[in-house]
Amino acid sequence: MSQVDVTCPVCLNDVESCLHVAGGCGYTAGVWEGLGMALRPVWGYENAREWVGDVLEELDGEEVEVFITGVWAIWEMRNKVVFENKGARVEDVVMRVKGIMGELENVENGGEKREVAVPGSFRGREHGVRDRRMVPGEVCISVDAGVKEGEGMGLGAICRDEKGSLLWAWEGRRREEFEARVAEAEAVLMALRQAKRMKHSSVRVESDCKTVIEALQCRQSGRSDFHMVISNILSLCRGFTSVAWSYIRRTYNRAAHMLAHSCIVGDSRFIDGGSIPRHIAEVATTDLSMRI
Template sequence: MKAELGTNPSYTWRGIFEASGVLRAGLRRRIGNGLSTRVWSDPWLAGTKTHKVLSPRGEADESIVVADLLSADGRDWNVHKVRTLFLPFEQSYVLNTRINREDCEDDWVWNLEKDGTYYVKSAYRALVGDNVAEEGQSNVDRNMWVWKRIWKTDMRNKVVFEGTKVSVDKCVKRVSELLREMAGLREAVEEKRQGGEQEGVDKRGACVRWCKPVQGLMKINVDARVAERSGLGIGAVYRDEMGGIRWGWAERRRAEFEPSVAEAEAMLAGVRMARRMKMTDVCMETDCKDVIDAITSRRTGRSDFHSVISDILLASSHFRSVSWSFVRRNCNHVAHELAHFCPIGSSNLFDGTTLPRSIIDIANADLI
């Protein structure tokens, strides 16, 4: 990354050197213990274009590393140090950069892919300026399916082999029919995959109403709230087989993660609190499908999101039994309200007798 072009570079080395600019633009340090990432020279800030610190160093030590900005236990930012060293606009970026709390080393991640892994295709897209999102691939697949069907129709054969003219209206009508056919096929495949819609479960496998856990299980619903200048709100509710609330957890951190990372952080907080309260058999629920899919598939990656998922899997390995469920938003109302409850920089642990009346009313509505 720091090599020079030289005075008489070969054609191969020149090509590699030219591509290094793309690598520098896409690579970022993921913070673990912070010991190997230099504050002033390495790219490590989340949410910025260059990921490098722009605040003037002033009289600060040039060699300080990110670990010097962390709290004594290395699990959170030292807010006072951050406020002292960085300009106001950059302080929020520092506080929003996730720390991997499982005491791992700092690492490189590829910031141009969701999973943080480097792929040649994403480097190529960056090099040629093609910023088409991966989500657009589904549209490409759909268009290719339609065009292949048109290619095989009599309409195309008549135009190509017989010189027959076909009106634009007729072509549009045929394309519309094919799109409807494709939509119907997709719906049928999805319904078959889910085994049909079962009672209390929609076609995506999500619960459509909150249900009590079986005897001996504690059901834990979690949710996150992210709002500009309002920090990250987390809510978790712990309910027994009768539907009663044993505990409620609410906290508001000085961070503004991406939504999927925030939801994963909420799940991690719910799991850790369950461990702290010595729970052994739990059922975890969230209204974020990305989190459930990543946990159940044990999907690996190098991004902040996958870092949180790894923390969740590690923390949950201490349970005797654990299950993971995706639910609709209306099944997650109590956790949702708790995520809005705390002022920034605070947390609250409630038992069933100290919960706010508004939260109790929402929980009781689940049982009707």
């Protein structure tokens, strides 16, 4: 009796499952990156239903439409590989999704054709995009955290000035495992400590964790591990001339997300602005350009 091959027909590396196809396949990761979707990793999930449910809770409006269309397009390409013996090309799926989104936009506008800007469709501006929300002399630090069971957590931060120039980045690893909101708060604390070392006086901190931003804006207090970190952050703020908090969608926080998740299994390090890896710098510039 012949055995059924359960290897993913697209990446040819891992066992195929709905969860793997939707978010764990290397090919799929390329599609999501091409669409500008910084989705939560599939680590720790046993099935696609749970992962998709958590992803949808973190997305807003058009992002949900792009995600659902992306999953459908990925599965369509998977079937073409299996049943039509066609090759899998990330760029084909990305263009397929953008084409469908464009058609939907066309219908919604009564047949009037318009250029559609789904997350990730930005065509790249040069470094130095001014953020009009910032005041002269202020720096903005985007932060994120990632937790992996058995490995600890990774913290990421990337700093720019009001002209959009990248000043520095930092990625750190903690072997302790905390709940997600504590990890996200630790990322803010780490970023402020680094800002103090760099002698920045006016700081704006961005995070895609609403729970953390709201706790800081409201100066929440309590006895939990989370509130202890919030208290430490607020205490550290006394050493700055001004500190502001901003919530941003995860789609626009991809550079910090990449830094946080790359160091979960790596080493902590400070990166000078001129030494930030090119792919991180490009993503950081696109993050900013897409939201201003």
